[in-house]
Amino acid sequence: MATTVARRMERAWAEPRTWRTWLTTVDHKRIGVRYLVTAFTFFVLGGLEALIIRAQLALPDGRLVGPEAFNQLFSMHGITMIFLFITPMLSGFGNFLIPLMVGARDMAFPRLNAFGYWVFLASGVFMYGGLLFGVAPNNGWFNYAPLSGRAFTPGLNIEFYVLGLIFLGISTTAGAINFIVTILKLRAPGMTIARMPLFCWALLAASFSIVLALPPLTAGNIMLLVERRFGFHFFSGPGGDPVLWQHLFWIFGHPDVYIIFLPAVGIVSSVIPVFSRRPMVAYTWVALATVATAVIGFGVWVHHMFAVGLPQISMGLFAAASMIITIPSGVQVFAWIATVLGGRPRLRTPLLFCLAFVVVFVIGGVTGVMFASIPFDQQVTDSYFVVAHLHYVLFGGAVFPVFAGLYHWVPKITGRLLNESWGRWSFWLIFVGFNVTFFPMHIAGLLGMPRRVWTWPEGLGWDPYNLLATVGAFVLAAGILVTAVNIVVSRRRGEAAGDDPWGGDTLEWAVGSPPPEYDFAVIPDVRDRHPNWDREARLRDAERAVGRTPVPAEGHRTVATTVLDAEPSEILEMPHESGWPLLVTAALALIFVGFLTEAELAVAAVGTILFLVGVGGWHLRTDAPETAR
Amino acid sequence: MGSVERAEPFYRESQPTTGTMGMLLFILTEAALFASLIVSYFFLRFRATALWPPEGIEAPDLLLPSVMTVILLSSSIPMHIADAGIRRGSRGRLRVGLLCSFVLGTTFLVLQAFEYSESLRQFTPQTNAYGSLFFLITGFHGAHVLGALLLNLWVQIQAGRGFYHGERHATVRNVALYWHFVDAVWIAIFSSLYLAAA
Amino acid sequence: MGDARTGTAGSGPALWFASLGAVVAWAVQLSGGWFLEEVAACGPATASRGMVLGASVETWVLALTAAAAVVALAAGVIGFRWWSRRRNDDRDPRSGREAFMAFAGMLSAGLFLPIIVMGGLQVLSLRPCSP
Numbered sequence: 026m027a028t029t030v031a032r033r034m035e036r037a038w039a040e041p042r043t044w045r046t047w048l049t050t051v052d053h054k055r056i057g058v059r060y061l062v063t064a065f066t067f068f069v070l071g072g073l074e075a076l077i078i079r080a081q082l083a084l085p086d087g088r089l090v091g092p093e094a095f096n097q098l099f100s101m102h103g104i105t106m107i108f109l110f111i112t113p114m115l116s117g118f119g120n121f122l123i124p125l126m127v128g129a130r131d132m133a134f135p136r137l138n139a140f141g142y143w144v145f146l147a148s149g150v151f152m153y154g155g156l157l158f159g160v161a162p163n164n165g166w167f168n169y170a171p172l173s174g175r176a177f178t179p180g181l182n183i184e185f186y187v188l189g190l191i192f193l194g195i196s197t198t199a200g201a202i203n204f205i206v207t208i209l210k211l212r213a214p215g216m217t218i219a220r221m222p223l224f225c226w227a228l229l230a231a232s233f234s235i236v237l238a239l240p241p242l243t244a245g246n247i248m249l250l251v252e253r254r255f256g257f258h259f260f261s262g263p264g265g266d267p268v269l270w271q272h273l274f275w276i277f278g279h280p281d282v283y284i285i286f287l288p289a290v291g292i293v294s295s296v297i298p299v300f301s302r303r304p305m306v307a308y309t310w311v312a313l314a315t316v317a318t319a320v321i322g323f324g325v326w327v328h329h330m331f332a333v334g335l336p337q338i339s340m341g342l343f344a345a346a347s348m349i350i351t352i353p354s355g356v357q358v359f360a361w362i363a364t365v366l367g368g369r370p371r372l373r374t375p376l377l378f379c380l381a382f383v384v385v386f387v388i389g390g391v392t393g394v395m396f397a398s399i400p401f402d403q404q405v406t407d408s409y410f411v412v413a414h415l416h417y418v419l420f421g422g423a424v425f426p427v428f429a430g431l432y433h434w435v436p437k438i439t440g441r442l443l444n445e446s447w448g449r450w451s452f453w454l455i456f457v458g459f460n461v462t463f464f465p466m467h468i469a470g471l472l473g474m475p476r477r478v479w480t481w482p483e484g485l486g487w488d489p490y491n492l493l494a495t496v497g498a499f500v501l502a503a504g505i506l507v508t509a510v511n512i513v514v515s516r517r518r519g520e521a522a523g524d525d526p527w528g529g530d531t532l533e534w535a536v537g538s539p540p541p542e543y544d545f546a547v548i549p550d551v552r553d554r555h556p557n558w559d560r561e562a563r564l565r566d567a568e569r570a571v572g573r574t575p576v577p578a579e580g581h582r583t584v585a586t587t588v589l590d591a592e593p594s595e596i597l598e599m600p601h602e603s604g605w606p607l608l609v610t611a612a613l614a615l616i617f618v619g620f621l622t623e624a625e626l627a628v629a630a631v632g633t634i635l636f637l638v639g640v641g642g643w644h645l646r647t648d649a650p651e652t653a654r
Numbered sequence: 655m656g657s658v659e660r661a662e663p664f665y666r667e668s669q670p671t672t673g674t675m676g677m678l679l680f681i682l683t684e685a686a687l688f689a690s691l692i693v694s695y696f697f698l699r700f701r702a703t704a705l706w707p708p709e710g711i712e713a714p715d716l717l718l719p720s721v722m723t724v725i726l727l728s729s730s731i732p733m734h735i736a737d738a739g740i741r742r743g744s745r746g747r748l749r750v751g752l753l754c755s756f757v758l759g760t761t762f763l764v765l766q767a768f769e770y771s772e773s774l775r776q777f778t779p780q781t782n783a784y785g786s787l788f789f790l791i792t793g794f795h796g797a798h799v800l801g802a803l804l805l806n807l808w809v810q811i812q813a814g815r816g817f818y819h820g821e822r823h824a825t826v827r828n829v830a831l832y833w834h835f836v837d838a839v840w841i842a843i844f845s846s847l848y849l850a851a852a
Numbered sequence: 853m854g855d856a857r858t859g860t861a862g863s864g865p866a867l868w869f870a871s872l873g874a875v876v877a878w879a880v881q882l883s884g885g886w887f888l889e890e891v892a893a894c895g896p897a898t899a900s901r902g903m904v905l906g907a908s909v910e911t912w913v914l915a916l917t918a919a920a921a922v923v924a925l926a927a928g929v930i931g932f933r934w935w936s937r938r939r940n941d942d943r944d945p946r947s948g949r950e951a952f953m954a955f956a957g958m959l960s961a962g963l964f965l966p967i968i969v970m971g972g973l974q975v976l977s978l979r980p981c982s983p
Binding site: 133134137198201202203205206209210211236237238239240241243244245247248251252255256257258259262263264265266268269272273276585587588594595597637641644 | 669671672675676679680682683684686687689690691694697698701702708779780781782783784785786787789790794804808825
């Protein structure tokens with residue numbers, strides 16, 4: 026399609042490939058790939074931590090690492106997987122795919138997007154800095170008070186947790202706002218909310234959850250920071266109450282489960298119909314189930330605190346929500362099964378990972394609804410049963426879909442297909458390894474093995490389950506390695522993917538692989554829920570790319586539409602590459618690092634000045650006086 | 655945030671721009687942050703001690719905070735005049751409105767500093783949870799007022815350079831929204847930390 | 853909110869109420885019930901345990917539950933009526949979208965009404981402030 030419009034777009038959108046644009050790029054595809062690569066790197070680091078943990082616990086009286094190192098390892102494992110791997114990984118998919126799926130040429134705020142990535146990277150490096158100095162967070166990923174207070178943890182460990190998460194929260198929030206505005210305002214004309222791809226629904230729901238759920242965590246962390254640094258009292262001391270931290274953490278923590286789970290489910294709802302070669306069954310029900318899960322997710326946090334001793338009626342209100350929240354998940358499970366059964370499925374690797382996801386997630390859901398029963402919860406809380414459950418829902422519910430997504434979309438990103446038989450090997454290793462690792466933990470937990478013990482004695486009947494889990498962990502790691510190698514090798518040697526190797530129904534398959542810088546030569550015209558199966562409309566797009574067209578056919582622009590009905594509303598001038606996001610990130614990093622020192626206020630002052638300069642410079646170009654244009 | 659150019663053929667005035675929508679979402683997340691702090695306040699208040707404020711601390715004097723409330727809330731009026739003015743193309747109303755709201759906002763901060771010096775004679779953030787909550791929440795809000803003042807200053811500088819006119823005023827609208835938000839939060843803080851504790 | 857035929861934003865408060873009424877009703881019941889019991893009525897500082905402003909926690913929770921259930925039901929009924937008027941008219945994108953929102957409201961009433969009722973009826977068997 027080397028048409029005049031495409032050539033003009035090429036001139037307006039291409040970023041020169043120099044080290045300079047490497048630092049200043051605002052292209053959502055480059056940023057998306059960075060998110061994916063960085064998050065996958067953290068996945069490997071978190072996985073290595075898990076392997077050390079499993080090696081330690083394989084046999085009774087393991088002494089591979091000492092208790093202090095073990096505390097840091099399991100804390101960093103949780104923090105890494107939850108905050109630095111899975112959420113940014115799904116943001117990576119979102120960054121790359123959302124503008125393509127909605128038919129736009131970039132995210133709504135491209136520079137904010139770049140800023141979000143840099144802050145994610147800086148905060149991840151910041152938290153791992155603690156590990157290098159042997160003072161990484163050591164109080165678990167939920168960091169309960171009063172153990173997190175200065176009296177019990179005098180070192181900098183908790184500062185790395187608190188500051189790292191506040192810092193990372195800036196990135197997550199910026200990304201969520203960007204997703205929401207992109208999904209609500211940048212959809213191609215005709216893509217009403219009733220025609221949005223389900224992946225967009227999932228990301229929209231998760232992003233709203235981030236906007237509303239992250240502040241309680243940030244508030245708790247700010248309180249903990251000033252309590253530790255300046256002697257305030259919130260969680261201990263006169264008038265303080267440690268239960269306040271638990272409430273604040275879990276008001277964030279449970280919605281966060283859905284912040285992780287929903288985009289993953291969005292991947293599944295994108296992959297299953299394509300590989301079943303039919304439209305998704307019960308679109309409206311699935312879209313609504315996504316939103317309902319996110320909403321109910323805000324009303325179940327107390328089920329993490331059933332063993333605290335809260336009054337019964339309060340717990341009952343949350344138990345009711347915790348039971349009903351299984352219904353929307355159940356609706357989705359049935360919709361996926363019906364789609365596969367009602368279609369003509371091709372059992373390729375992406376579909377395999379999706380089917381495994383359904384199986385594993387149902388098991389995790391069954392143990393999950395058991396916790397909604399308060400007496401059962403009080404019996405197994407803080408045991409390995411919980412560890413088993415959370416890995417079934419988080420590894421099963423999020424990592425399996427991520428792998429499905431990799432096999433589905435990496436060909437779009439690199440333009441090369443992944444090797445199918447390596448994919449199958451990887452799948453079976455991961456599926457078997459996963460179950461061998463985590464299923465025995467249910468039993469160990471019911472036998473009374475508490476979580477977070479650094480070692481355990483002989484003669485408690487836990488031996489076979491721990492040994493099995495360790496063996497499984499190494500099998501699992503091998504499976505992940507196979508996929509990593511597959512991606513690297515196929516990037517050079519894989520078969521060419523073409524625009525649409527799978528016959529996908531969403532708009533990312535209507536453009537090249539890898540997509541051109543400008544994404545779409547003409548902004549597509551959407552008439553139903555499966556725009557890429559609407560051949561007639563796509564052919565018309567191709568014709569419009571040659572002739573005169575009502576959509577912006579020149580310049581660095583994209584189209585904004587109305588929120589509900591996606592009627593064209595304005596033409597947006599999109600910003601070019603910018604170095605300011607990086608500078609602002611550096612200023613923030615300075616402030617956060619400063620809080621590790623004794624001269625925190627002086628460093629913070631310098632950082633703030635730099636921050637203000639950065640933000641000013643960022644907006645100066647947009648807000649340049651008219652005469653300068 | 656991408657500046658918006660008026661364009662053919664389908665520009666709709668009634669729709670929020672992407673920038674405004676981003677600002678509204680930012681305000682939403684900030685509102686959740688303040689809500690978390692205020693819920694924490696009530697949580698500790700009801701859970702922790704029988705006496706509130708705790709022994710040795712007098713109930714807050716309402717005179718000065720009431721004056722501060724009136725000043726801060728009234729600063730929204732000139733801000734609105736500035737915003738509505740530039741939408742009708744009046745650069746004069748923009749500049750006067752911004753200046754007036756800036757002066758009122760600064761007065762609020764000066765009075766807050768004065769109030770702090772009074773409060774610190776009775777209790778510090780380190781005294782107990784009451785002091786910690788009081789200084790954290792009001793201080794956090796004060797920092798937001800300072801941020802809003804800096805945004806206001808930015809718009810004033812840009813307005814001085816003749817940047818805004820009847821067709822280009824998205825930034826003014828966004829800054830005005832943030833300004834009104836910071837004022838509205840103060841109503842919640844004044845009701846919780848002063849009126850409900852007096 | 854503009855007129856259904858010529859407006860550009862939304863389709864009137866009724867449709868929004870149908871879509872979101874049940875969710876909001878549940879959110880108010882849950883957060884209100886939790887705060888009233890755990891924080892207001894059962895704190896160590898509370899003078900009369902189990903009472904808030906002269907009424908027992910059970911009364912409060914039941915009142916909240918009744919109000920929330922009525923709102924959720926109303927939202928569901930309005931959603932159903934809107935949906936049955938618009939569902940056969942899916943050529944026009946706007947009608948299709950309105951039918952979608954109304955249907956969503958209908959389903960969410962069906963989801964949130966049981967949570968509201970289940971959460972509320974427990975006060976018949978549980979005592980407030982007992983861990």
